[in-house]
Amino acid sequence: MIKVLLADDQSLVRSGFRMLIDSSDDMETVGEVENGRDAVAAVKARPVDVVLMDIRMPIMDGTEATRQIMSLGLDTKVLVLTTFDLDEYVFAALRNGASGFLLKDALPEELLGAIRAVAAGDAVVAPSTTKRLLTHFAGMLPKSTPEEDTRLDVLTEREREVLVEVARGANNSEISQRLYMAEGTVKTHIGRLLSKLGARDRVGLVLIALEAGLET
Incomplete structure (x- = not known):
């Protein structure tokens, strides 16, 4: 309950x-x-x-x-x-x-x-209102470039691609279709992103991506 x-x-x-x-x-x-x-x-x-x-x-x-x-x-x-x-x-x-x-x-x-x-x-994080909120306030963040933000250095190229899709508000099914991978593989990548970046959830991943200046 x-x-x-x-x-x-x-x-x-x-x-x-x-x-x-x-x-x-x-x-x-x-x-x-x-x-x-x-x-x-x-x-x-x-x-x-x-x-x-x-x-x-x-x-x-x-x-x-x-x-x-x-x-x-x-x-x-x-x-x-x-x-x-x-x-x-x-x-x-x-x-x-x-x-x-x-x-x-x-x-x-x-x-x-x-x-x-x-x-x-x-x-x-999926509703369009959430996407608009994050997009609207992205400019308020202390934004850096991916080269300057060392947090992203631990990510593989594939993990970066998944992070970009998460930051766009895509769900696992949409990421699976866009990146041509099984949903189970998407879940594995999400789990690794959460662990490597120390994020609590997908919202945390979105904020890290925006703060790091990752192109979305």
């Missing part, structure tokens, strides 16, 4: 999410909070698999709350929720360790699917 914490300053929004989540057979709501400070406290107090984190809240916003939750070293994942698909706060939350983001008006099945994905250790 996936344990979900709701962090949103609007009670009606929390109620709607709770009804949706609790109607699913494989997940349950284990708490509701109305600000980031209380979200951090709730995660410290009891096991939580996924935090549905509103990005703009009083007292402590979702960006700082995400940073503090990630610093705890727990298995808790953060899925950011926002009403704006190009929000600089969301970008900061991704850099702080969030596993992805969704718009609040996402379809119910999209939200439940995203919760399952991040709980399983995947990242929600």
